[in-house]
Amino acid sequence: MEKKHFETNAIRAQLERSENNEHSVPVYLTSSFVFDTAEDMRAAFNEETDAHIYSRYTNPNNSEFVNKVCLLEGAEAGVAMASGMAAIYTTFMALLKSGDHVVSCSSVFGATHALFTKYFPKLNISHSYFNIKNPNDIEKLIKPETRFIYLETPTNPAIELIDLEFVAAVAKKHKVLLIVDNCFASPYLQQPIKWGADLVVHSATKYMDGQGRVLGGVVVGKADLIKEIYLYGRLTGPSLSPFNAWVLSKSLETLALRMERHCENALYVAEALEKNAALENVSYPFLKSHPHHHIAKKQMKLGGGIITITVKGGYEAAKKFLDKLQMIKISPNLGDARSIATHPASSTHCKLSEEERLSVGITPGLIRISIGLENKEDILNDIQQALK
Numbered sequence: 001m002e003k004k005h006f007e008t009n010a011i012r013a014q015l016e017r018s019e020n021n022e023h024s025v026p027v028y029l030t031s032s033f034v035f036d037t038a039e040d041m042r043a044a045f046n047e048e049t050d051a052h053i054y055s056r057y058t059n060p061n062n063s064e065f066v067n068k069v070c071l072l073e074g075a076e077a078g079v080a081m082a083s084g085m086a087a088i089y090t091t092f093m094a095l096l097k098s099g100d101h102v103v104s105c106s107s108v109f110g111a112t113h114a115l116f117t118k119y120f121p122k123l124n125i126s127h128s129y130f131n132i133k134n135p136n137d138i139e140k141l142i143k144p145e146t147r148f149i150y151l152e153t154p155t156n157p158a159i160e161l162i163d164l165e166f167v168a169a170v171a172k173k174h175k176v177l178l179i180v181d182n183c184f185a186s187p188y189l190q191q192p193i194k195w196g197a198d199l200v201v202h203s204a205t206k207y208m209d210g211q212g213r214v215l216g217g218v219v220v221g222k223a224d225l226i227k228e229i230y231l232y233g234r235l236t237g238p239s240l241s242p243f244n245a246w247v248l249s250k251s252l253e254t255l256a257l258r259m260e261r262h263c264e265n266a267l268y269v270a271e272a273l274e275k276n277a278a279l280e281n282v283s284y285p286f287l288k289s290h291p292h293h294h295i296a297k298k299q300m301k302l303g304g305g306i307i308t309i310t311v312k313g314g315y316e317a318a319k320k321f322l323d324k325l326q327m328i329k330i331s332p333n334l335g336d337a338r339s340i341a342t343h344p345a346s347s348t349h350c351k352l353s354e355e356e357r358l359s360v361g362i363t364p365g366l367i368r369i370s371i372g373l374e375n376k377e378d379i380l381n382d383i384q385q386a387l388k
């Protein structure tokens with residue numbers, strides 16, 4: 001497809017219609033595909049054609065979703081997986097070998113953190129963490145065995161940012177890869193490949209679906225790396241189901257619209273809450289008070305859909321606040337049309353030590369709010385009444 005704008009690609013980069021002339025792409029619920037000749041099948045297995053073989057490998061719905069994400073992220077190639085963690089784990093396993101080393105920001109998603117600290121040592125893969133606040137530390141942590149730098153920006157849940165162009169230059173200088181988990185921003189707000197990232201991973205469960213229905217994951221980037229990840233994935237089977245791929249591909253049609261509204265609502269709520277005396281802090285990348293506001297303005301189109309607030313009175317006050325919310329639900333998810341509140345210290349990050357939590361900005365009073373698509377006054381009113 002010729003180069004078109006983000007919104008157009010998200011809607012129009014769909015499969016060719018079949019002989020039935022359907023307007024909306026059907027779901028291809030088929031585990032395998034047939035070949036006209038034995039030679040066709042041989043060629044497909046030997047990667048001489050890109051014919052679909054078996055849905056653990058590829059499937060039309062899967063390919064449509066991946067193709068769209070590649071266009072939206074400006075990537076050469078991609079692979080879809082059953083969840084964000086499947087995409088992350090498969091990427092790691094395809095690229096790493098015993099003896100390798102990884103440099104990662106310490107404030108990574110909880111499950112990714114557990115891979116580095118609990119499971120990778122068993123495989124003789126080591127890691128060094130840098131604090132996202134100190135980008136100059138990255139270079140000092142790189143060793144001859146370092147395979148890649150891994151990071152999230154904005155981080156979960158503390159909403160801290162790092163300059164992608166700066167980290168990409170460090171990676172390039174030391175000939176290591178840069179892998180970015182772009183889940184919080186979505187490709188609509190930030191395209192790490194444009195700044196020099198080699199691979200971008202997503203939990204499609206969040207903003208890509210955007211309606212809290214399906215799990216999904218995707219990794220996109222340099223074609224040679226994607227090939228390795230694809231081959232590992234097709235052997236080990238963390239494949240995205242055709243139905244979920246269909247849902248996600250449909251969801252991408254509205255990603256731009258939804259992100260615009262998530263961001264408008266989040267900025268409105270964050271600005272209003274900055275004046276609330278019951279709060280110690282309000283953090284949102286597009287607030288002028290945010291310490292990384294300049295980075296946000298440089299690499300993000302808008303500030304995103306997540307804000308954090310810090311209530312005065314620690315865990316007890318945080319619990320009281322959550323229990324008093326009427327419309328906003330307590331749940332670990334984010335990126336949904338419905339606003340969601342989470343207390344990271346007691347839930348998503350409960351496995352970290354108190355010291356580890358504090359070092360990545362997770363205080364007992366910190367609450368993450370994924371601002372949904374409800375009316376912004378209703379969202380704000382619910383938060384304000386719960387703070388009273």
Ligand SMILES: *Cc1c(COP(=O)(O)O)cnc(C)c1O
Nearest residue numbers: 083084085109181183203205216
């Ligand atoms: C949710 C999330 C993941 C994991 O995705 P799943 O789809 O739940 O497996 C990874 N990274 C970030 C930043 C996330 O928010």
